[in-house]
Amino acid sequence: RDRVVLLHFWGSWCPPCCRELPSLQTLYDTLVKEKIEVEVVLAQVREPYATSQAWLKSKNLSLPNYDSGASGEMDQFFRLANGTQIEDRQLAKVFPATFVLDRNGVVVFSRMGPINDWTEYLTFLKDAVARSSN
Secondary structure, three states: OOOEEEEEEEOOOOHHHHHHHHHHHHHHHHHHHOOOOEEEEEEEOOOOHHHHHHHHHHOOOOOOEEOOOOOOOOOOEEEOOOOOEEEHHHHOOOOOEEEEEOOOOOEEEEEEOOOOOHHHHHHHHHHHHHHHHO
């Protein structure tokens, strides 16, 4: 709440996910540099958090990766804070999958599959922040 959030589900085992992350890093760096209030949240799927963190580090990527609770390739569930589990394919039919939520938690954008040039979405994200401020 109270933040525009770019929520991105990915895995280091997923070739399209891996190909697009350098471009997402460029977008993230621009958001930070320009102080655009978008919270970027990556959540790994079907692998342990440590695996996804190690992969990001090996590629010199500093994207904010959060632990989805997935424990391995056979683990198809996200765990919520209250202990409830949600099957990953209920949220995303394919990976990578991206959602942008406004300050009220309303999904204002979704994309199933990779994005070649994340910087093309900078204007959209700036607008989402501006609209959420009103």
